[in-house]
Amino acid sequence: MLDDIQLHLVESLDDVEQMMQWLGERREWLAVDVETTGLNVGCDWIRLCQFGDGAHGWALDWRDWRGVCAEVVRKYDRPMVTHNLLFDSKMLKADGVVIPQRLAHCSMIMSHLADPAGYFDLKGSASRWVDKRARAGQGLLKAAMAQGGWTWATIPVHVPAYWQYSAMDTCLSALLAERLWSETGGGPYREAYELELATIHCLREAELAGLLVDEEYRRAATEKLEVEIAWLQPQIPCENPGSDQQVVALLQAQGAVLFVRTEHGNLSVDKSVLAYLEPQFPVAGLIRAWRQKRRFVDNYLLKFAEVGSKRGLAVEGVLRASTQPVGAKTGRMSVKDPPLQTLPRGRVVRDAIVARPGHVFVGADFAGMEMRALASFAHEENMLAAYARGEDLHNFVARTLYGEAFTKLERTVCKNAGFAKVYGAGVEKFAVTAKIDVPTATAFLERYDAMFPGVKEFMEANVREVMARAGGQRNGTGYVVLTDGRRLPVPGEKAYVSTNYKIQGSCAVTTKQKIVELDAAGLGPYFRLAVHDELLYEVPHPLVRRAREVIERVMPDRINFPGVVLEVDTDVFDRWGYHYREDYPSFIPTEPAPWLTGVAT
DNA sequence: GTCGCTTGCCAC
DNA sequence: AAACGTGGCAAGCGAC
Numbered sequence: 001m002l003d004d005i006q007l008h009l010v011e012s013l014d015d016v017e018q019m020m021q022w023l024g025e026r027r028e029w030l031a032v033d034v035e036t037t038g039l040n041v042g043c044d045w046i047r048l049c050q051f052g053d054g055a056h057g058w059a060l061d062w063r064d065w066r067g068v069c070a071e072v073v074r075k076y077d078r079p080m081v082t083h084n085l086l087f088d089s090k091m092l093k094a095d096g097v098v099i100p101q102r103l104a105h106c107s108m109i110m111s112h113l114a115d116p117a118g119y120f121d122l123k124g125s126a127s128r129w130v131d132k133r134a135r136a137g138q139g140l141l142k143a144a145m146a147q148g149g150w151t152w153a154t155i156p157v158h159v160p161a162y163w164q165y166s167a168m169d170t171c172l173s174a175l176l177a178e179r180l181w182s183e184t185g186g187g188p189y190r191e192a193y194e195l196e197l198a199t200i201h202c203l204r205e206a207e208l209a210g211l212l213v214d215e216e217y218r219r220a221a222t223e224k225l226e227v228e229i230a231w232l233q234p235q236i237p238c239e240n241p242g243s244d245q246q247v248v249a250l251l252q253a254q255g256a257v258l259f260v261r262t263e264h265g266n267l268s269v270d271k272s273v274l275a276y277l278e279p280q281f282p283v284a285g286l287i288r289a290w291r292q293k294r295r296f297v298d299n300y301l302l303k304f305a306e307v308g309s310k311r312g313l314a315v316e317g318v319l320r321a322s323t324q325p326v327g328a329k330t331g332r333m334s335v336k337d338p339p340l341q342t343l344p345r346g347r348v349v350r351d352a353i354v355a356r357p358g359h360v361f362v363g364a365d366f367a368g369m370e371m372r373a374l375a376s377f378a379h380e381e382n383m384l385a386a387y388a389r390g391e392d393l394h395n396f397v398a399r400t401l402y403g404e405a406f407t408k409l410e411r412t413v414c415k416n417a418g419f420a421k422v423y424g425a426g427v428e429k430f431a432v433t434a435k436i437d438v439p440t441a442t443a444f445l446e447r448y449d450a451m452f453p454g455v456k457e458f459m460e461a462n463v464r465e466v467m468a469r470a471g472g473q474r475n476g477t478g479y480v481v482l483t484d485g486r487r488l489p490v491p492g493e494k495a496y497v498s499t500n501y502k503i504q505g506s507c508a509v510t511t512k513q514k515i516v517e518l519d520a521a522g523l524g525p526y527f528r529l530a531v532h533d534e535l536l537y538e539v540p541h542p543l544v545r546r547a548r549e550v551i552e553r554v555m556p557d558r559i560n561f562p563g564v565v566l567e568v569d570t571d572v573f574d575r576w577g578y579h580y581r582e583d584y585p586s587f588i589p590t591e592p593a594p595w596l597t598g599v600a601t
Numbered sequence: 602g603t604c605g606c607t608t609g610c611c612a613c
Numbered sequence: 614a615a616a617c618g619t620g621g622c623a624a625g626c627g628a629c
Contacts, residue, residue, distance in 0.1 A: 243625060244608065262608065270609055295610075299623060328619045332613090339621045342612035349611095370613090425617040433617080500618040504613095508619095532613045532619085 002131045007167045009158070010060045016068055019051070019058050023072060027053045029081045029177040031107075031170035032073065032099065034062070034091050035162075037153035039322060040337065041094050041207065042315030043307050048157060052170025054178060059163040070097045081105040081177040083122040083169070086200045086325055090207055101201055107173045109196045110180040112326040113189045117489045120326075126172035129179045134172055137165030192486040195509065196325055198516040203323050203333075206527045209538070210320035211340070213304045214354040214575065220588050221348060222301045225293045232290045236283060241290045244269055256281050300349045303338045313338055319353075321529075330488060330505040333512075333530060341531045343576075346584040351577030355538050360596055362526075362544065363579055364551045364570045365534030368393060369510075370422045373503045376561035380454030384563045394418065401447055417448050421455055422503055424496045462498035466490045482506045483560045484513075507533060510560045521550050536576075541595035544572060572599050 010016055023030070031052045038044035046062045049069040060069055073080070073092070080099055082088040085106035089099050111120035111129070118128065126134035144161035145151065155162045185193030238246040247269045248258060256277055260268040269287075277284040304319060305312030313319055319338060327334025335341045343349050355361050366372075371393055375383035386396040397414040398406040416434040419425070425433070431441035449456045462480065470476030470492035479487040480498050483506040490498045511530055518535070519527065526547065529536040535555075539547045548570055557566040573579045574593040577586075 240625085242623095245625080264607070266608085268608085291609090295623075299611080299621095324620095327621095330619060332619060334620050336621055339611080342610090342621065344611060420617070423617040423619095426615065428615095429617050494616080496616050497618065504619065507613095534613085 002133060002168075002171070005055060005057060005168065005171050007057045007164045007171075008059070009163045009167070010058060010065055010068075016065070022056055022058075023051070023076065027078070027174075028181075029053060029079055029105070029174045030076055031081050031083075031172075031174035031177070032088065033082060033166065033170045033173065034088050035152070035166050036091055039087075040307070040313065040315070040320065041090050042210070042318065042320045044091075044153075046091055046095055047153075048163065048166050050167050050170045052167060053174045054171060057167030057169075057171045059157075059167040061157045066095070066097075073097055073099055077103070079103055079105050079177075081107050081173055083107045083125075083173040083176070085109070085197070086203055086207075086323060089200070090204045093204065094208060101197075104197065104201075105177060105185070106197060106200065107176040107180070109193060109200075109326065110177060110184040112331075113184040113192055113196075113486055114180050115489065116326070116331060116486070117329050122169055122172055122176075126176055130172060130175045137161070137168055141165050189486050192482075192484045192509070195484060195512050195516065198519075199512040200325050202515045202519045202524060202527055203325060203530075205524060206529060207320050207323060209525075209528060210318040211353050211528060211538075212356050213314050213317050213319060213352055214590075215317055217354075217575075217588060217590065218301055218304050218352045221352060222297055224588060225297050225301070225348075229290060229293050229297075232286050232293070236286050236290060241287045242294060247287055251277065251281060251284065254281055254283065256284075296344065296349055300338070300343060301352060304352050328504075328508075330501050330508060331482070331486065332504060332508040332532060335529070335531075340529055346580050347577030348587040349577070350580070351575045351587060351590065353576040355574050355593070357593075358595065359538050359540055359574075360544055360593070360599060361528075361573050361576065361579075362537045362539055362547050362551060362570060363534060363573065364537075364555055364568050366507075366511075366555075366557075367567045367569055369507050369533040369566060370503050371418050372564045372566055373507055373561050374418075374422055374455060374458075374499075376564045377502065377506075378452075378454040378458035379563065380452050380458070382452055383455070387564050397448070397451065400451060401444070413444065414448075417445065420445075421459070422500060424459075424500050459496075459499045462502065463495040466495040466498045467492060470495070480505070482509055484509045506560060510557055510566065511535070513560075514555050514557070517554050518551065521554050523547060523550060541599065544599050548572065572596070 010019060033050045034046045035048035036044045036046050048059055049062050050057060050059045051072060052058060080103050085104055089104065092099065108120050111125040123135045123138055141161045144159055145155055157163055238250045240246055248267050251258060258267045260273050262268045271288060274284040274288045302311060303313050306314050321335050321340050322337050324334045372387060375387060383393060386393050394411050394415040398411040402410045413434045413436060416430060420430040427438060427441050427445060431438045434441060466478030469478030474492045476492045477489050478492060479489050480502040481487055488501045488505050490501060511533060515527065515530060515535065523537055526537040526539045528538050537547060551570055552568060555568040571579055574596045
């Protein structure tokens with residue numbers, strides 16, 4: 001299939017004319033792609049722009065032919081497909097070129113819907129669905145770059161390995177779309193496909209806007225942590241408390257008996273081991289603190305710095321992360337550079353992220369989203385009734401199982417049991433997280449199951465269903481169906497994950513629906529970030545009340561999970577950490593912005 | 602010096 | 614009988 005493809009580098013007006021003639025031919029899919037100097041929209045730029053279909057691929061040097069490329073994207077009036085619509089449309093828009101939303105498609109989303117467990121980078125998808133040799137160019141390009149000492153930023157456009165395989169990428173993307181359309185977006189997964197595309201357009205605007213870093217706070221917090229680290233360091237008698245081997249030696253020298261093993265049989269000195277040792281060996285606590293502070297600086301605060309200062313990611317004080325709309329095999333989004341979904345809770349790190357002057361953040365999160373989804377899927381009347389009464393589920397469980405005078409610790413056990421169900425944990429793991437012994441855990445789960453028989457039945461039904469779909473084979477593959485009709489594959493030997501996949505995947509669908517609905521309700525320009533069950537908006541302060549009203553009206557969901565309302569909590573704050581003001585003290589005291597007073601409750 | 606594996610840890 | 618899901622990512626460390 002790839003043999004007959006013709007690749008062209010546009011170098012003259014004659015070439016442009018030929019390409020234009022080719023563009024006038026009729027085809028299902030015109031693929032568009034860009035090559036850039038790197039992946040960060042703030043500081044990287046487009047070097048090459050490519051167009052292609054199943055027969056021809058064209059590469060254009062962006063410096064010379066930007067206007068031509070922009071014209072093509074603007075005027076072409078048939079479907080255009082890119083393999084990573086979010087990234088390509090983001091880079092193009094950053095340079096003023098907009099792919100019309102009604103014509104924009106994404107072959108990566110098609111690949112994901114066709115097989116959510118597969119690899120869906122372009123070469124991987126194309127070699128699976130189009131032609132096994134799709135990866136061939138990759139190695140040649142890499143070799144050329146190595147030989148010339150080039151990077152993505154420096155490899156000359158005229159190097160054949162560069163422009164040819166870049167042009168070829170559009171052909172692969174077009175062929176992928178041709179191959180997968182009817183079985184994904186143009187077929188059974190139309191709803192899911194359209195949801196993903198609509199979400200991508202929201203995410204692009206969010207990523208282009210980015211999040212502002214308070215440089216003054218970032219620096220002050222970094223310095224304060226460095227001081228604390230410098231104070232801890234001499235109290236820990238080893239060269240590097242970050243080295244597990246050294247920590248093992250140190251603790252053993254002090255007489256500690258280590259017995260917890262890592263996956264590969266080494267002695268473990270992780271957080272929980274150190275916490276366990278701390279009462280007898282105070283140095284363990286110091287090591288734990290050292291490691292956390294070191295991580296806060298290295299993994300987060302330094303990353304929030306400007307590009308150029310070691311490993312910074314910000315440009316003009318703004319962080320623009322990259323989202324994979326279907327990063328997880330459950331369809332959840334993932335975020336990197338920086339990983340904004342995993343910033344430590346509390347104020348130390350998150351206080352570095354601030355709303356722009358005159359703006360505030362409006363945060364909205366679904367309350368107990370996954371447990372509510374579980375209650376609905378399982379038709380678990382006792383749970384649904386508790387939610388209908390407006391009762392806290394874990395309180396309800398604790399009261400039923402431990403009596404009115406239940407302790408906070410007992411409530412935590414109940415909460416852990418809920419998570420254990422959602423994640424598919426066994427008794428042992430549940431016992432560890434709940435910090436109870438296995439017999440107690442077993443007895444507890446028995447009473448929990450008696451209280452919520454629907455949950456147990458639902459989980460067993462999921463496993464049965466997956467196994468049946470896997471042909472009864474442990475080495476076969478079944479699937480679960482999500483609320484928007486898409487299917488997630490589940491390996492037979494891990495059938496127990498089916499409940500988790502169904503819940504996690506359907507919750508991800510719901511979150512995306514709400515992003516899109518809020519966009520339609522006018523909040524699109526203010527959307528900044530999604531963290532699984534919470535959304536972050538950055539709103540000019542005169543609009544805060546209205547924005548909050550819109551969110552509280554649009555976001556609660558009563559469609560996806562019948563029998564239960566997905567309720568939403570909102571909060572208003574001017575720096576991200578302030579959202580945690582009730583649980584954590586300010587690391588470095590900061591004044592709330594004047595426009596926050598009267599708005600934050 | 603780079604690469605890949607291992608360990609550990611952050612979030613939901 | 615067994616089995617805590619989904620990610621991103623840094624440092625250490627040994628191998629090349």
